[in-house]
Amino acid sequence: MNYELFMGEALAEAQLAAGRGERPVAAVAVVDEAMVARAHDRMEESNDPTAHAVIGALRETARRLGRTRLADATIFTTQEPCPMCVGALMEADIETLVYAVANSVDGAAGTVVQLAQHPALPRRIKVVSGIRQDEAAELFAGVLSG
Amino acid sequence: MNYELFMGEALAEAQLAAGRGERPVAAVAVVDEAMVARAHDRMEESNDPTAHAVIGALRETARRLGRTRLADATIFTTQEPCPMCVGALMEADIETLVYAVANSVDGAAGTVVQLAQHPALPRRIKVVSGIRQDEAAELFAGVLSG
Numbered sequence: 001m002n003y004e005l006f007m008g009e010a011l012a013e014a015q016l017a018a019g020r021g022e023r024p025v026a027a028v029a030v031v032d033e034a035m036v037a038r039a040h041d042r043m044e045e046s047n048d049p050t051a052h053a054v055i056g057a058l059r060e061t062a063r064r065l066g067r068t069r070l071a072d073a074t075i076f077t078t079q080e081p082c083p084m085c086v087g088a089l090m091e092a093d094i095e096t097l098v099y100a101v102a103n104s105v106d107g108a109a110g111t112v113v114q115l116a117q118h119p120a121l122p123r124r125i126k127v128v129s130g131i132r133q134d135e136a137a138e139l140f141a142g143v144l145s146g
Numbered sequence: 147m148n149y150e151l152f153m154g155e156a157l158a159e160a161q162l163a164a165g166r167g168e169r170p171v172a173a174v175a176v177v178d179e180a181m182v183a184r185a186h187d188r189m190e191e192s193n194d195p196t197a198h199a200v201i202g203a204l205r206e207t208a209r210r211l212g213r214t215r216l217a218d219a220t221i222f223t224t225q226e227p228c229p230m231c232v233g234a235l236m237e238a239d240i241e242t243l244v245y246a247v248a249n250s251v252d253g254a255a256g257t258v259v260q261l262a263q264h265p266a267l268p269r270r271i272k273v274v275s276g277i278r279q280d281e282a283a284e285l286f287a288g289v290l291s292g
Contacts (some may be wrong), residue, residue: 026276049214049238050196061195068195083261086149087230087254092195108233109237113226115229120258122251 003098006030007131011100013040014078014139017053020045024139027057027077029070036073037061053077054085069093071072078136080107080129081084086115090123098128100136149244150221152176152222153278156160157246159186160224160285162188163199166191173203173223175216182219183207199223200231204238213237226253232261236269244274245280 004029013026017040026040039056054077062068071093072100080103081089087108089097102111109116109127116125152174159172163186172186185202189195200223208214217239226249227235233254235243248257255262255273262271 032196043214047212047214048208049216050201050205050234052237055196059196062193062195066193068193072196082233082237083254083267084230084233087233088196089226090252091198091228091230106236109228113261113264115259115261118259120228 001030001033001074002146003076003128003131006035007078007098007100009038010076011132011135013038014136017041018139018142024142025053025077025079027053027075029057029061029073029075031061031065031070031073037063043091050084052082052085054081055088058088058094062092065092071095074098076131078139079103079128080109080111082106083113083115085109086125087123089116090121093123094125096126096128097119098131100129100131101133101140102129147176147179147188147220149222149274149277152181152220153224153244153246155181156185156222156224157255157278157281157285159199160282163187163290164285170288171199171223171225173199173221175203175207175219175221177207177216177219179210182210198228198231200227201234204234204240208238216268217241220244221279224285225249226255228252229254229259229261232271234268235262235271239269240271242272242274244277246275246277246278247286248275 018024042051115137164170182208
């Protein structure tokens with residue numbers, strides 16, 4: 001799997017989000033080396049507190065594949081997911097998460113809390129971090145300075 | 147606040163879910179002593195792994211109130227929420243959660259993991275548990291034996 005390539009797709013989608021007044025965070029879902037869904041944060045546009053990128057990508061993947069169990073999908077996201085989004089990955093049986101930059105506020109794949117590999121929970125998620133992290137961090141810097 | 151009354155509304159909604167082949171779990175949102183949203187699990191009907199009752203109730207509340215910050219809303223749910231749903235409560239700034247029966251599989255308000263009052267996360271949620279828990283447990287027993 002070409003992590004850099006698919007993270008590039010997520011970064012492009014995050015750039016789109018920033019241009020629309022959303023947080024510059026996006027996610028894509030990949031099955032069999034092909035992208036099956038892409039989504040960015042849409043809390044502002046949709047007035048929905050749950051409209052994070054990972055949630056959007058999971059819902060779109062389930063819709064396209066016609067099933068809620070998505071163990072064969074890898075999720076790429078530009079920022080380490082929050083607890084809600086790591087929990088959603090578990091609900092969808094996602095086995096692998098790839099993220100770019102760590103989330104120091106509420107990152108739930110190990111930075112603030114460790115939900116992705118919590119010993120008491122029924123599922124563990126393999127986490128790959130730091131893929132194109134400088135570019136993802138720059139997107140946040142651009143929003144803050146813009 | 148009459149916890150038993152509003153939990154009764156959630157229990158009725160959970161009964162409805164069971165009759166539709168969903169998990170018997172539901173949630174209602176209450177603002178100023180009035181119910182503003184009700185939702186049940188809809189994973190089967192909607193083919194959406196994120197369509198848990200709490201997520202549905204939060205989305206509906208945000209839509210009705212026209213805002214994503216819902217600190218004045220109390221969420222009642224028949225079962226202790228999973229990590230995704232506790233995380234969603236945090237995203238919506240919910241201050242109080244009331245649940246009926248504990249969730250021994252992935253309860254994230256203290257039973258399996260403690261997200262609701264995790265010291266490292268930016269928000270804490272007050273949790274009231276055990277309200278009409280026998281009735282909520284009976285709904286699960288009915289589904290298992292039916």
